[in-house]
Amino acid sequence: MAGTTWRLHGDGRQVRPGAVVAPDERLSWPRTIGIGLQHVVAMFGSTILVPAITGFPASTTLFFSAVGTALFLLLTRNRLPSYLGSSFAFIAPIGAASASGGQAGAAGGILVTGVLLALVGLVVHLAGSRWIDALMPPVVTGTIVALIGLNLAPAAWGSCTPDGSCSGFRAAPVTALVTLGAIVLATVLFRGMLGRLAILVGVLVGYACALLRGEVDLSGAREAAWVGLPSFTAPSFDAGVLGLFLPVVFVLVAENVGHVKSVAAMTGRDLDPLTGRALLADGLATTLAGAGGGSGTTTYAENIGVMAATKVYSTAAYWVAAAAALLLSFSPKFSAVVESVPAGVLGGAATLLYGMIGVLGARIWVQNRVDFSDPVNLTTAAVALVVGIANYSWVPREGLTFEGIALGTAAAIGVFHLMRVLARWRGTSQEAASPASVPGGSELEER
Known part of the structure; x- marks a missing residue:
């Protein structure tokens, strides 16, 4: 198989000025191991937060994250550096x-x-990626990503069960506020790697606050063994909930395609031919995770940040990261500590994370210059967002339910393509939507 070895970059000690360490290169092994461990730290906060929120075992999630990353590197022939961590779209x-x-x-x-x-x-x-762009233009992709984050907003605040127990921000507002405040401060006060790990820093500060307030139950961690196999859960299938997961496919496609293009821009290489392999690899990694009770995976933007900072795109570092994550996954005690994170800490972190997912959707609109003076774009986003945020539901038959995210995704794709086809058929002009209500709107329309 191609790409199983790496040539040494320069003397292996440093990156030459103006140069980058390409995917098929590496620094000396001690430096490569160090950078690989940086990738572990970068992915750690977000990857662990997903099982903490969803209740999945952390060790199992880490196990499939490591296996998925190795599979990704193999299928892309070591030409596309990426770490596969837990996807927030599954929450x-x-x-x-x-x-x-x-x-x-x-x-x-x-x-x-x-x-x-x-x-x-x-x-x-087999067929190329142009059909993805046609099916999911930026206005649709951005809307789907945004509605997933905003649909989660009530979960960040939390809900109370009949027995009186609560989850999220309302469970322990002081701890949640400390957690959120620590994340905000760490983001602006710290530089470099520590600044990029603001969420992990905030969770640690919140956890310490929860310990002082007596909100942490460590009985499970005390009883857990230091070394042991991850726990696996066989999947079951219910048609009533499968529809909830279908929109996630569109999000994962957008994330993988974006990852390929980002790495291509940073390395100066044409990586578009690897797009299909990247999607296939992430799909197989997520399939394996589902088969064993782990959270679904996706390519991680956090690790792109590490590559941008170090100028090291060597896939050798990602093999190190995968090996380190695999070792961590064989510690039940570590998993038990993650599962002991109290609701207040999760609620504080989730307040930011869910909002960030929503804003990432808007970022897709901005980066691709989506024109909302076009009523097709405006109507597509408007309808789908309300359907997703308000959590509309449709029950076609007993035991089968489609809710906000699934219906919002269907609305985004359906409304856009229906309106575009009808507009072309009728030959109607794409007039601006209320340009007078926007400062400078008439000038924008003329352009």
Whole structure:
């Protein structure tokens, strides 16, 4: 197989001025190991936060994250550096599926999502990726990402069960506020790696606050063994919840395509031919995770930040990261500590994280200069966002329910393509939507 070895970059000690360490190069092994461990630290906060929020075992999630990363590197022939960590897009469907079918039902939804993504990757590899751009233009992609984050907003605040126990921000508002405040301050006060790990720093500060306030139960961590195999859960399948997971496929496609283009821009290489392989690899990694009770995976922007800072794009560093994550996954005590993170800490962190997902959708609009003076774009986003945020539901038959994220995604794709086809058929002009209500709107319309 191509790309199983790396040539040494220069003398292996440093990156030459104006140069980058290419995917098929490496620094000396001690430096490569150090950079690989940086990638572990970068992915750690977000990857662990997903099982903490969803209740999945942290060690199992880490195990499949490591295995998925190794699989990704193999399938892309060591030409595309990437770490596969837990995807936040799965949080909402996992929560809904777990409420009705437990973790096994959620795992079944993750497995189906992985299979569909792998099929998309196979089609892209054989036929090219232009059809993805046609099916999911930026206005649709941005809307889907945004509605997933905003649909999660009520979960950040939390809900109370009949027995009086609460989760999220309302469970322990002081701890949640300390956690959120620590993340905000760490983001602006720290530089370099520590600044990029602001969420992890905030969670640690919040956890310390929760310990002082007596909100942490460490009995499970005390009883857990230091070394042991991760716990695995066989998936089950329920048609009533599978529809909740389908929109995640579109998000994972957008994230993988964006990752390929970002790395291509930073390395100066044409990586578009690897897009299909990347989607296939992430799909298979998510399928494996679902088969064993782990959270679904995606390519991680956090690790792109590490590459941008170090100028080291060597896939050798990612093999080190995968090996380190695999070792961590064989510690039940570590998993038990993660599971002891109290609701207040999770609520504070989730307040920011869910909002960030929503804003990332808007960022896609901005970066691609989506024109909302076009009523097709405006109507697509408007309808889909309300459907997703208000959590509309549709029950076509007993036991089968489609809710906000699934319906919002269907609305985004359906409304856009229906309006575009009808507009072309009728030959109607794309007039600006209320340009007078926007300062400078008439000038923008003329341009």
